Amino acid sequence: MADKLVYMFDDPRQEKTLKELKLVYGGKGAGLAQMTQMGLPVPYGFTIPCKLSTSAKTGWPAGLKEQVNEAIANLEKKSGKKFGDAANPLLVSVRSGAPDSMPGMMDTVLNLGMNAKVVEEMAKKNARFAWDSWRRFIMAFADIVMGTGREPFDHLMDQMKAKKGVKKDLDLTADDLKELSAQFIAKYKELVKKEFPQDPHEQLYAAINAVFKSWDSERAVAYRKMNKIPNYGTAVNVQQMVFGNMNEKSGTGVLFTRSPMDGEKRLTGEFLENAQGEDVVAGVRTPTPIEDLKKVKPELYNKIHELATKLETNYKDMQDCEFTVEDGTLYFLQTRNGKRTAASAIKIAMDLLREGMIDEKTAVTRVEPSKVDELLNKRISPKEKKKPITKGYNASPGAVSGTVVFSKEKAIEAKKAGKKVVLVRKETKPEDFPGMVASIGILTSRGGKTCHAAVVARGIGLPAIVGAGDLDIDEEAGTCACSGDVVFKEGDVISIDGMSGNVFVGPVEVVEPEISGDFAEYLKLCDKYRTMGVRANADTPKMAQDAVKNGAEGIGLCRTERMFNAADRLPKVLDMIKANNLAEREVALEALKPLQKGDFVDIFTAMNGKPVTVRLLDPPLHEFLPNYKDMLVEFTELRVKSETKTKRYAELEMWIKKYEELREENAMLGHRGVRLGNTNPEIYKMQV
Numbered sequence: 006m007a008d009k010l011v012y013m014f015d016d017p018r019q020e021k022t023l024k025e026l027k028l029v030y031g032g033k034g035a036g037l038a039q040m041t042q043m044g045l046p047v048p049y050g051f052t053i054p055c056k057l058s059t060s061a062k063t064g065w066p067a068g069l070k071e072q073v074n075e076a077i078a079n080l081e082k083k084s085g086k087k088f089g090d091a092a093n094p095l096l097v098s099v100r101s102g103a104p105d106s107m108p109g110m111m112d113t114v115l116n117l118g119m120n121a122k123v124v125e126e127m128a129k130k131n132a133r134f135a136w137d138s139w140r141r142f143i144m145a146f147a148d149i150v151m152g153t154g155r156e157p158f159d160h161l162m163d164q165m166k167a168k169k170g171v172k173k174d175l176d177l178t179a180d181d182l183k184e185l186s187a188q189f190i191a192k193y194k195e196l197v198k199k200e201f202p203q204d205p206h207e208q209l210y211a212a213i214n215a216v217f218k219s220w221d222s223e224r225a226v227a228y229r230k231m232n233k234i235p236n237y238g239t240a241v242n243v244q245q246m247v248f249g250n251m252n253e254k255s256g257t258g259v260l261f262t263r264s265p266m267d268g269e270k271r272l273t274g275e276f277l278e279n280a281q282g283e284d285v286v287a288g289v290r291t292p293t294p295i296e297d298l299k300k301v302k303p304e305l306y307n308k309i310h311e312l313a314t315k316l317e318t319n320y321k322d323m324q325d326c327e328f329t330v331e332d333g334t335l336y337f338l339q340t341r342n343g344k345r346t347a348a349s350a351i352k353i354a355m356d357l358l359r360e361g362m363i364d365e366k367t368a369v370t371r372v373e374p375s376k377v378d379e380l381l382n383k384r385i386s387p388k389e390k391k392k393p394i395t396k397g398y399n400a401s402p403g404a405v406s407g408t409v410v411f412s413k414e415k416a417i418e419a420k421k422a423g424k425k426v427v428l429v430r431k432e433t434k435p436e437d438f439p440g441m442v443a444s445i446g447i448l449t450s451r452g453g454k455t456c457h458a459a460v461v462a463r464g465i466g467l468p469a470i471v472g473a474g475d476l477d478i479d480e481e482a483g484t485c486a487c488s489g490d491v492v493f494k495e496g497d498v499i500s501i502d503g504m505s506g507n508v509f510v511g512p513v514e515v516v517e518p519e520i521s522g523d524f525a526e527y528l529k530l531c532d533k534y535r536t537m538g539v540r541a542n543a544d545t546p547k548m549a550q551d552a553v554k555n556g557a558e559g560i561g562l563c564r565t566e567r568m569f570n571a572a573d574r575l576p577k578v579l580d581m582i583k584a585n586n587l588a589e590r591e592v593a594l595e596a597l598k599p600l601q602k603g604d605f606v607d608i609f610t611a612m613n614g615k616p617v618t619v620r621l622l623d624p625p626l627h628e629f630l631p632n633y634k635d636m637l638v639e640f641t642e643l644r645v646k647s648e649t650k651t652k653r654y655a656e657l658e659m660w661i662k663k664y665e666e667l668r669e670e671n672a673m674l675g676h677r678g679v680r681l682g683n684t685n686p687e688i689y690k691m692q693v
Contacts, residue, residue, distance in 0.1 A: 011072040013051045013079055014041040023320070029054050031240030033102025036340045043319060045312055046336050049083045050097070050244030051076040053213065055104060058238030061217045070210070076243070077209070084245055089205040091122040096138075096246040099212040101219055103239045106341055110228045111239060112149045112219040114212045115281060116142035116246060120203040124186070128179070134251050136182035141250075141281065143189040143201065146208065150215040153196045161188050175279065209243070216241045244338070247331040250281050254333045257282045260295050260309065262317040262324045265345040266387060268352025272296065272310055274326075282327060282338070308335050316340050321362045322371070323353050347372075347379035348524075355523040369530050378402055380524055381555060382468070385502050386514035393507035394487050397448070397473030400459035405446040405468050406500040406512040409493055411480040413440020417572060420444075427499055429485060431478050433458040436632050439572040441467065446501050448508060450476040464567075466548065468503035476508075520555075528556070540616070544568065546607035559616035560608070565692060566624050568604050569597075578629050583663060587687065594691040601692060621692050625677045627667035636661050 012018070012030065014037050020026045026035035034052035041047045053073070060066055077088050077095075086095035096118040101111035116138045119127075127135035144158040162174065165185050169177060177185070193201050202208050219225060220239040229236070249257035260274030275292035298306040309328065312335070316324045325343035329336050345353065354371040357363045363371070382403040407427040410416045413436070419426040420443035428444040430437065432451040441447060441461055447469040449458050454471070462469030477486040483495035493499055493510055500509040520528065540561030541552035545568070549560060569578045574597060581593035608617060640657045648654055669675035682689045 008068065009072075010057060010066065010069045011051050011053055011076045012038070013076060014038050014047065014049060027104045028237065029056075029240075031055055031102030031104055031242075032106055032341050033100060033339055034240045034242050037242060037244070037338075039319070040316070040337055040340060043315070045315070046334070048245040048247050048336055048338070049080060050242060051080070052102070053241040053243075055238040055240045058217045058220050058240070059236075061214065062221075073209070073213070073243075074206070077206075080243075080245055086245075088118055089120070089123075091126040094118055094123045094127070096123075097209070098242075098244050098246055099209065099216055100242045100244065101216045101239045102242050103220070103234075104237045105232070105234045106344070107225060107228055107232075107234070110219075110222070110225045112216055112222075113282075114142075114145045114149055114215070116145070117208050117212055118205040118246075120205065122203075128183075131251065132179035133182065134248065136179055136186055137250055138248065140182055140186040140189050143186065143193060146201070146212070147189075147193050147196065149219070150211050151193075151197050153193075157192050157196060158189055161185065161192060213241050213243070247329045247334075247336045247338075248281070249277075249329040249331065250279055251332050253279055255279055255329075255331050257329045258292070258295065258327075260313060260326050260328065261343045262313045262326070263343075263349075263353055263356075265323070265325075265343050265349055268323075268345070268349035268356065270356060272313060282329065305330065305335065312337060318362070321357065321367075347376040350376050351380070351523050351527050355526055365530055366534055368527070369534055372527065379504055381518050381520075382504065383515050383517055384504060385500075385507075386516045389514050391500075391509050391511065391513055393502075393509050394492055395473050395475040395508050396506045397450075397470040397476075397508065398452075398454050398459070399503055399506040400452075400454055400456075400471045401447075401462035401467055401469040402504045403446070403466075403468030404500065404502040404504070404513070404515050406498055406515065407445045409485070409495055409497050409499055410440075410444070411478070411483050411495055413437045413443070415495070416440035416443040427501060429478060429499075430458070430480065432456065433461070434632060438570045439575065441465070442571070446503070447471075448473060448476075448499070448501055450474060450478050462503075464542065464544070466551065468501055470501050470503060470506050470508060473506075473508060532556075540618075543608070546604060546611055549608045549611035553611055553613070553615070557615075559618075560612060561618055563608065563617055563619045564623065565601070565620060566622055568601060569622070569629065574600055575629065581688075582626050582629060582667075583659065590685070591687055594687060598691050619692075621689050622681060623678050625667065625669050625675055625681065627664055627669065630664050630667070631660060633661070633664050633668075636664070 018026060018038065020029055023035060026038065030038060030052045037047060037050065037052070057066065057069065081087055081095055084095055086093050088095045096116055098113065098115045099117055100113045103111065119139050119142050124135050124139040144155060147153040147158065148155045162185065165177065165181060166172065169181055171177060190201055216239065249255045256276055256278040257280050258274060258276035260272055262272065263270050264273045272295050274295040276295055276298055277292040313324065313326060316326065320342065323343045323345065324340050326337060327339040329338055350372045354368045358365060358368040379402065383405065385404045405427065407425040408419065409429050410419060410426045411429055413428070416426050416428050417439055425445045427446040427448055428440055429448045432449050433441060433447065434457060438461065442465065444467065447458050447462050447467055449471045450473050452458055452471040456471055458469055459471050475487050484491050485493050498512055500511065500513040538558050540559040541557035542562045543549045543552045543560045544564045552560065568574065577593055577597045581590050581597070584590040584593055636657055640654070640661060643649065643651065643654045643657070676684070
């Protein structure tokens with residue numbers, strides 16, 4: 006007997022848990038099967054499991070085509086319609102469905118099974134609906150299956166609307182859409198160099214292949230990499246079409262059983278009349294909020310509410326559902342656990358616990374650790390309406406507004422004057438550290454999440470955005486351009502959101518973090534069930550205070566070199582490095598000692614008896630010196646100007662020589678840590 010490769014939605018499954026179902030049939034396939042078996046109104050269909058996604062790259066396994074044809078025959082029997090029959094056609098959708106939700110990354114083909122004969126017959130009953138469905142199918146098949154892209158067809162649509170003097174697709178007549186469909190067919194032949202396929206089975210096989218291939222599309226691969234999603238493959242779901250674009254009693258929508266923004270227990274989402282699902286995503290018209298259906302379509306709202314509640318009760322979590330209304334009849338097309346903000350995740354977990362739907366341990370696991378991090382930093386108010394000018398990598402969380410400066414010197418001056426500044430650089434280097442500490446935020450046009458600016462900013466708790474590549478930063482002129490236009494200059498106010506990576510011109514409304522209410526209760530639950538203690542990385546008294554405030558049980562790593570980098574210590578560190586003998590080094594270290602001692606006293610006071618692990622000086626000494634290339638440039642300029650007798654020339658010559666003497670080819674493995682302590686024991690002696 007051949008292996009079972011295709012599963013009807015109501016076929017019995019051997020997998021017991023939702024997780025097992027998702028791994029085999031994908032999230033969408035698992036949801037469709039469970040909704041069908043719960044008795045919800047779900048258009049009938051079948052699922053091809055995820056495992057075939059990878060094997061199908063080299064050709065379909067034996068038996069798959071036959072089982073797909075058999076499943077279509079089952080669909081025909083259940084629906085009373087016939088695949089490819091002009092008088093009573095069965096039309097289907099072909100949709101992806103990976104184990105992990107990947108919104109917007111995978112492909113869907115709607116209205117499959119239409120051809121020239123089918124559309125002509127359908128048009129006799131409902132002309133506008135028929136031609137609208139036909140033009141949608143041509144574009145989707147060309148774009149997704151044949152890879153032409155949507156743009157050529159969108160351009161034809163825009164031309165038609167301009168010609169007819171209308172702004173919305175909905176305002177085009179049946180004759181307009183018939184004419185547009187003919188243009189689409191001609192454009193398809195021009196781009197693909199073939200006639201549009203008329204055989205529904207040929208269409209179906211090609212669409213299944215296209216959905217399988219979409220798993221390896223550039224955007225899908227990038228999304229999986231970013232979200233650490235394994236290479237499971239995608240399932241394919243083939244489902245009888247229901248039409249939200251049939252008439253004024255039809256429509257399509259998306260709903261959440263609780264608010265994904267604040268977690269409140271109320272239906273939220275959108276409904277679009279006389280439309281298909283793609284229209285909601287594409288934003289072709291402004292949809293109606295689900296809440297408004299209470300007034301305009303109370304019967305529909307009550308039915309949606311009843312079924313949505315049934316789904317949430319079954320899955321014991323907030324659900325994100327897609328639905329379609331065809332000529333007044335409601336159908337559910339998908340359900341999955343909904344994406345949510347940090348605040349929403351906390352509230353939903355605690356509310357479900359209070360409602361008795363989940364236990365305490367489950368509530369703890371319902372919130373991703375990264376979501377908790379969002380709530381411990383200032384963030385932009387949900388009420389803020391300002392649009393960002395660009396986006397970079399979200400390197401270090403927190404939201405701030407401050408005056409722009411382009412150099413560490415200006416940042417330090419501003420800090421002394423009591424001003425709050427955002428340091429804007431192409432990139433930062435170790436010598437910029439004093440300027441970074443003097444700033445309330447960092448913005449760079451280069452670098453990734455592991456660059457200097459990102460690592461240091463996270464280490465000292467500064468909001469930071471790096472790699473905002475659209476920005477053209479001219480540090481000398483004190484200007485920053487985006488898309489060729491200067492958007493801000495030194496002295497202007499900008500705002501950065503290190504959680505989202507968004508950059509704004511001008512101030513924005515910022516919300517302070519607060520551990521209270523549901524958040525405080527949630528953290529108590531975490532303490533109750535955790536098996537691991539948490540100590541902080543903290544290098545300064547301020548960081549130690551923040552660590553205690555946020556519940557740290559001690560300091561696991563206190564890096565003393567961060568203390569050496571402070572503006573009032575660096576000159577003394579340089580005196581120690583340039584010392585010619587032990588006696589001179591000890592004099593410099595004695596000057597550092599009270600500052601270092603003061604730091605330790607303040608840190609130990611803040612920790613109030615909690616353990617502190619101190620790391621003695623670790624990095625190689627050349628990292629404290631001025632930038633080598635900058636020194637060489639200045640040194641060369643002085644030689645060209647014949648200013649070799651000046652004090653500055655002698656100073657540069659000394660520092661360049663010292664840098665070359667101390668420089669490491671591999672700074673991670675060289676003269677650092679315990680080796681530095683062995684050759685310069687006086688440093689560790691002072692620190693101890």
